[in-house]
Amino acid sequence: MNPPYSEKAGFSEQPRMSDSDAPSYTPFRTTFACLSLHQSDRIRMMQFPPADVSAIRSVIQRHWNKGLQTERVYGASYEFKLSGYPWYGQGSDAITSRVVVREIFAYLFSRGWILHLSTDVSRSKYDKDSLIFRKQQTPPPPSEFIAITFNQGDRMRLIGAPNALLADVRTLLKEMNLLQAEDWKDRKLEAWEYKMYGWPWHATGEETMTTRLLLLKLLETLESRGWSVYASIDQSTGTEDRSETDSWYVVKERGWVEGSAVFHR
Numbered sequence: 001m002n003p004p005y006s007e008k009a010g011f012s013e014q015p016r017m018s019d020s021d022a023p024s025y026t027p028f029r030t031t032f033a034c035l036s037l038h039q040s041d042r043i044r045m046m047q048f049p050p051a052d053v054s055a056i057r058s059v060i061q062r063h064w065n066k067g068l069q070t071e072r073v074y075g076a077s078y079e080f081k082l083s084g085y086p087w088y089g090q091g092s093d094a095i096t097s098r099v100v101v102r103e104i105f106a107y108l109f110s111r112g113w114i115l116h117l118s119t120d121v122s123r124s125k126y127d128k129d130s131l132i133f134r135k136q137q138t139p140p141p142p143s144e145f146i147a148i149t150f151n152q153g154d155r156m157r158l159i160g161a162p163n164a165l166l167a168d169v170r171t172l173l174k175e176m177n178l179l180q181a182e183d184w185k186d187r188k189l190e191a192w193e194y195k196m197y198g199w200p201w202h203a204t205g206e207e208t209m210t211t212r213l214l215l216l217k218l219l220e221t222l223e224s225r226g227w228s229v230y231a232s233i234d235q236s237t238g239t240e241d242r243s244e245t246d247s248w249y250v251v252k253e254r255g256w257v258e259g260s261a262v263f264h265r
Helices: 050-063 092-110 163-175 207-224
Strands: 032-038 042-046 068-074 077-082 113-119 130-135 143-151 155-159 179-186 191-196 228-233 247-253
Touching: 032 077, 042 050, 050 068, 050 077, 050 092, 092 113, 092 143, 092 155, 092 179, 092 228, 092 247, 113 228, 155 163, 163 179, 163 191, 163 207, 207 228
Parallel strands: none
Antiparallel strands: 032 042, 032 130, 042 077, 068 077, 113 130, 143 155, 143 247, 155 191, 179 191, 228 247
16 A cells, blocks of 8 residues: 655645536636827727727817827727827927826726836837726726826926815925925916926936935825825927936825825726
């Protein structure tokens, strides 16, 4: 009779489970989709259902005042070509293009499409991020979004932010001796701009650490009001000698109460 313990293997041999004995289960399957920004004026959507593609068309038409120029099937994706040049991000277009992306995030979020990652998979000089979304069967609670951009060498804009948050950021910049001036950049689009001393987005030497400290303090300020950064993406076309800063898209659960937990997605 064979011994129950294998001296060679060092453990007891267990009987193998037959296929008929294995428990039944439903295979787990995750659905992913991609939204990517191209050239100076294109949005491409891949693996989103037709209803969501149609809804994004409406979002673009509602928030991009220059409208859509054309649309088509492009390879394995569906492409929208916007009139004008939203990804050059100059002048008022710099704000409007962030509103468009903010509202795209808000719609997809409400449908359970949660950003999984933003990634740069192109070596092109003028590339932008690809945004990978994961389908969540139960959509998250109703939420609101704002955008934060880092402009020129010394400006920061909050787009769509409530007055209480604007006041908190003002206090932060004053405490760090950074606030030089502030005013509406675009009142209609609710874009408030802070101009700072120095060149935080072109910093060198020890000033590079002041810039990083500002970002940490900004995150703490956002969280104190229930906001968390949902996405940080490169959506602007740079130049041969200059790259562009990311834009932040920040989310807060509607009805959040001060002092309650802030959920990061």
